Amino acid sequence: MIRIQSGALSEQSDWLQLRRELWPDCPPQEHQAEIRQMLAEPQRYGCWLAYGADGVAAGLAEAALRHDYVNGTESSPVVFLEGIYVAPESRRQGIAQRLIEQVAAWGRQQGCVELASDTSLDNLPSQTLHHALGFEETERVVYFKKRL
Ligand SMILES: CC(C)(COP(=O)(O)OP(=O)(O)OC[C@H]1O[C@@H](n2cnc3c(N)ncnc32)[C@H](O)[C@@H]1OP(=O)(O)O)[C@@H](O)C(=O)NCCC(=O)NCCS
Numbered sequence: 001m002i003r004i005q006s007g008a009l010s011e012q013s014d015w016l017q018l019r020r021e022l023w024p025d026c027p028p029q030e031h032q033a034e035i036r037q038m039l040a041e042p043q044r045y046g047c048w049l050a051y052g053a054d055g056v057a058a059g060l061a062e063a064a065l066r067h068d069y070v071n072g073t074e075s076s077p078v079v080f081l082e083g084i085y086v087a088p089e090s091r092r093q094g095i096a097q098r099l100i101e102q103v104a105a106w107g108r109q110q111g112c113v114e115l116a117s118d119t120s121l122d123n124l125p126s127q128t129l130h131h132a133l134g135f136e137e138t139e140r141v142v143y144f145k146k147r148l
Contacts, residue, residue: 002058004098007047009039014049014057022060022085038062043110048102050086050095058090061099063106070116072138079107081117084126100133 007015012035019031038045043065050059062083070078081103086095104115117135119126131137 001053002093002095002098003051004048004102005051007035007038007049007060007062011049011057015047015060018049018057018060018085018087019083021087022083046103046106048099050090050099052090057087059086059095059099060084061096061103063103065107065110065112066116071118071141073114073116075112075114077110077112078114078116079103079110079112081115084117084129096129097133 005011015035016028016031019026019035020028023031035047038047045065046063048061049057052058060083061081064080064082065077066080067077069076070080081100084096084099086099100115107115115135116138117130119130121140127137
């Protein structure tokens with residue numbers, strides 16, 4: 001039995017732990033600052049945590065309303081899936097699906113008609129998840145930068 005709940009101050013340590021597993025290269029202080037920013041702007045950011053029957057946090061989804069142009073979309077703002085993570089021992093039980101359903105419901109409540117997302121070219125499990133949940137691929141892009 002999986003319980004999904006919105007990320008709140010009381011779940012901050014679980015939220016931080018799952019974030020560190022998903023984005024291990026990000027320093028802990030940066031995670032803390034981003035969590036604080038998300039909690040301070042609930043109209044703009046959403047977070048959901050999945051808990052197993054044992055009460056252990058098993059998954060995380062973060063989303064944001066994006067008002068800037070999002071590749072492949074036709075409306076604005078769109079709800080963007082900023083991060084999705086399920087602990088290895090809890091995968092293939094539909095947890096990511098449940099989390100993404102929450103993100104979609106939140107987006108609809110905010111008036112959005114599109115849910116967008118991205119993943120890296122080599123993350124085939126994530127691409128398969130997106131296809132399985134009804135996302136359609138829009139574009140493949142290459143990022144550049146030049147030092148000024
Ligand atoms: C990708 C990830 C979030 C999937 O979480 P999950 O809870 O296992 O996904 P679900 O159980 O909800 O999967 C739903 C469907 O997606 C597809 N799917 C999910 N993971 C898959 C995988 N590893 N291989 C193939 N298909 C997969 C399946 O069709 C699955 O349905 P099924 O199990 O009935 O076949 C998880 O593997 C993860 O956290 N990976 C590391 C972090 C990551 O890559 N995040 C995405 C970055 S954008």
